[in-house]
Amino acid sequence: MPYQKITRLIAELVRIDKFDQHLIKEVFEPVSYRKSHVIVSSGDIARYMYFINTGYLRLYHIDGDxxxxxxxxxxxxxxxxxxxxxxxxxxxxxxFECITDCELLRITRGNLDELLKHNQRWAELGKILYEEIIRYNEQKVKDQVSLTTKQRYFNLVEQLPDIMQQVPLSYIASFMGIKPDSLSRIHREVTT
Incomplete structure (x- = not known):
């Protein structure tokens, strides 16, 4: 069932009842995309927030080179x-694209805004999620300057255990801010 994972996550963060569970099914739409599907292109407006049931997604930009x-x-x-x-x-x-085949749930900005206004529990959930996104981004920047490449590799693999099997090394290396050769060397060192 496409709503089990999101319902479990939300229930771990805030108390929800049967009506809230019904609301989740009302506002989150299940979608499936194939590997390499571009969800948002440069120049498009992102109309949906996605919850990942299965698969890997990436967000990237094209630099000056x-x-x-x-x-x-x-x-x-x-x-x-x-x-x-x-x-x-x-x-x-x-x-914004799919790295692998993906099973997702999506919600429009308008529906998310209405959901977060619904009651105090949903407002608290929105606060928790926004704080987690900010914390994640700040930690990523801090780790980039304070941890070794090998430490960042271990943290990434701990957070996403199957990433090395599912995501091309070039994407992971770019995400980590290193060259693919360096990532390959680290991966060989820790797996042999």
Missing amino acids: GEEVTNHINCPMGFMTAFNSYITQTRSHEI
């Missing part, structure tokens, strides 16, 4: 979109 730079791979708690575009409802400068 024409290289892809991966900003995010499967954000914490499973919610992901082209965040700036979704929040401001302006054109995205990033590309």
Whole structure:
């Protein structure tokens, strides 16, 4: 059932009742996308926030040299979109795509806003999720400057245990801010 994972997550964060469980099914739409499907292109407006049931997603941009730079791979708690575009409802400068086949739930910005206004529990959930996204981004920046590449590798594999089997090394290396050769070397060192 597509709503089990999200219902379990929400119930771990705030108390929900049967009506809330029904509300989840009302506002989150199940969608399936194939590997390499682009959900939001650069220049598009992100109309949906996605909850990841299965699969891997990435958010990336093209730098001044024409290289892809991966900003995010499967954000914490499973919610992901082209965040700036979704929040401001302006054109995205990033590309949001499926790395693997994905089973997702999506919610429009309008439905999310209404849901968060529904009652105090939903407002608290919104606060928890936004705080987690901010904390995640700040920790990512801090780790980039304070941890070794090997420590960042271990943290990533701890958070996403099957990432090395599911996601191309070039995407992971870009996400970590290193060259693919360096990531391959670290991966060999720790797996032999």
